[in-house]
Each structure stands twice: as structure tokens, then as C-alpha cells.
Amino acid sequence: MTLITCPYCFARVAENRIAFRCSGGRGGCEARADEVLGRHRGGTPPSLPPVFAVRRPGRRASCPGCARETSRRACPECHSRLAAEYCANPGKIVALVGAKGSGKSTYIAVLLHELMNRVGAELDASLTPCDDRTIERYRQEFARPLYGEHRLLRATQSAVTDLNRDPLVYLLTRTIRGRLRTRAESLTLVLFDTAGEDLRSRDVSELHLRYLRAADAVIFLVDPLELPGARAALNGTALARSGGLDDDPDSDPLNVITRVTELMRQSGGPLPVPVAVALSKIDALQPSLARQSALHRARTPSGALDLDDREAVHEQVLALLEQWQAGVVGRYLRQNYTDHALFGLSALGAVPEVESVGAGGIRPYRVEDPLLWLLYRFKMLDGVRG
């Protein structure tokens, strides 16, 4: 029995329990308040034709109320619409977490933009939004301010005050040309743009918990400017901007990693989910890194994962953590995860101004690296040496 994880409420639903929503319209059932969807999204329940269960869900079902056929599938738990492509290919859920101000929202905006453009072309991959809200939210809250107006994104509202927090759901599909046949492989990217403060253990919501536990992979963003040991390497604006959260133990990178790990843990022993831990804002530290450092050179686009480059970056980040007296991060990961990798990246490519992107524009550096590694782990991308 195939289990599908609803990318909105993260309930695990057996394929034969997928519900349908009446298509409504003329001759169809009338719209009514959908309390279930209302409870999930918060606020006034939306007015929609009813959801019904069927004995054997196929591509279509006929509504018991009006006998009309419908192809609109819905999650039985939260009544969110489940796209046909999603049900056919439930893929993997990638969770993105990090402390307040670690750069999550900016990273989402830039990563998606890169996947739609440069990296998508390199990988022969397409990125398809799974629902209209994703299209709308990406445009309004991420692309327009950052790419349209070159403004930095505002701090994400906590889910406690902003109930309208659906994740962005995309299907990343790669065409993989084998020797015998060509196949398509998909990865569902469910990016839940959490506010840093929502991951504190005390007030973590049920939804966040389900999100973390449903994740097939995790990307942790760690802001190196919040690591006291890294500050010696900073100067100018970057130095002025660092340490803003010093008084807040919840923003300590290791605290966030530990807390999230404990939330995900459902039994003893190391966690099997692959975890990518990335130092964000690496641009601020580049001046202090040796010129021949792996974190100075760009990845060579090859449509595959360069394993030598991967190892070099991992070792370099490990060495930096040691140098900054933060070696405990590496040790913690080794003890608590069976599969982890370290990264250094920059969404913006340069230290920004107070409210806007720097004069050079957005020049992402290695933002795709964690995703390439995950694709490799999920056998959707080849690894090459040399």
C-alpha cells in the first residue's frame, strides 16, 4: 500500500483513502463552508463544494451528492487539494530549518529562482509548482521584493500570529537518460518557510512537528556570523551586522540543530535522514579564506555531483568550524545522523545594504550544492570524480 504524505498537513494517507472534491458549478453541489480546511488554514472557512470519500479512488470519481464526475483530489485529513502529479509521484519531502535570521527565506527565494533557470537547465530538470497558492506566494513574497525591487525580505511572521502559512510545494522532475531507457524521476520540494522562533521546543506547533517528522531530508542553515569564533574574520558591514542575536540562546546554531534533532527523533540511535548543514552568508567570510580554498572557487556545472569538490568543501567547512571553536557541531552531527554533509553557500553573493541587495545584484554562490547532494543520495543524480 502506497502511503502519500500530504504536503500541507503532513498526514500520511494511504493511497486508497484519498478523497475527492465535487467540481461544483452548474448542476453540481453548492459551495458551503469547509470547516476542515478552515481549521487547517486558520481564519474563515473557505466556501467550496463538498469533499467525499470513495471506495476505490482512481483518476476520477463521481460525486454522491450530484452524480457529476470530478478529478479534484483532496487530502482526507485537511481537505487541501492534492495535485494529480503529486499523487502519482509523492517523492521526497525536504525540510529547511535554521535559527531566526539565518537566511532561510532569502535562500528559498534564490534557490527556487536558480532551479527555474541556470541550475534547472544544467540538470535538465523542470520545477513545477503543485498549486496556485505556491505560484502566488512565491511571486508576491519572494520574487517580487527580492528580484523585482532588490529589497531584502522581511522577517518571516511566526505561525502563531500568521495563520496563513502554507508551504511552497514544487515537483522537481529530472529526465534521466539511461543506456536502455529514459526515465523521469521526481523530488517533491516542500519548503515550509518557518520563522526562526517557531522551532523552539516549548512552543513548537503540531504542524511543525509533523513537518519535521515527515521529512525525507533536512537542510539546516547556520549563520556563521552568529558563531562568536568566526567574528575575528569579519570586517566592515559584516562585522557590524553580526552578533545581533547574541543574547538569545534560541538562536545559537548548535541549539537549533539539537532542538530540531530531538523533535525529529522518534526512537534511539542516529537518525537515518540525510542532513545537509550549510553555512549561509559565506560571502562575508570569503575575504578571510585562503585564495585556493574550495569555498572560493565556483562549482563546475556538469550535470552531475563532483565528488572531489564535495569532499573538499565538506573538509573545509569542518576545518572552519574547528577554527571557530565550533567543532562540536561536526561532532554532534557525526553522533546523531548516519548521513550528513557540510556546505558553505551564499544566496546573495555579497554583504547586503541595510534594506536592499548590494549594488552588484544577486550573485548566488553554491546555493544548489545541498540539493545536488540530496539528489545524488536519492539516486537522481550521478556522482563523478575528477
Ligand SMILES: Nc1nc2c(ncn2[C@@H]2O[C@H](COP(=O)(O)OP(=O)(O)OP(=O)(O)O)[C@@H](O)[C@H]2O)c(=O)[nH]1
Ligand atoms: N551576507 C549575506 N547576508 C544575507 C544573505 N542572505 C540573507 N542575509 C541577511 O540575513 C538577513 C535575514 O535573512 P532572512 O532570509 O530573512 O532570514 P530568515 O532565516 O528567513 O529569518 P526569519 O524569517 O526571521 O527566521 C537578511 O535580511 C540579510 O541581511 C547572504 O547570502 N549573504
Ligand SMILES: [Mg+2]
Ligand atoms: Mg524568514
Ligand SMILES: [Zn+2]
Ligand atoms: Zn492534508
Ligand SMILES: [Zn+2]
Ligand atoms: Zn457534487
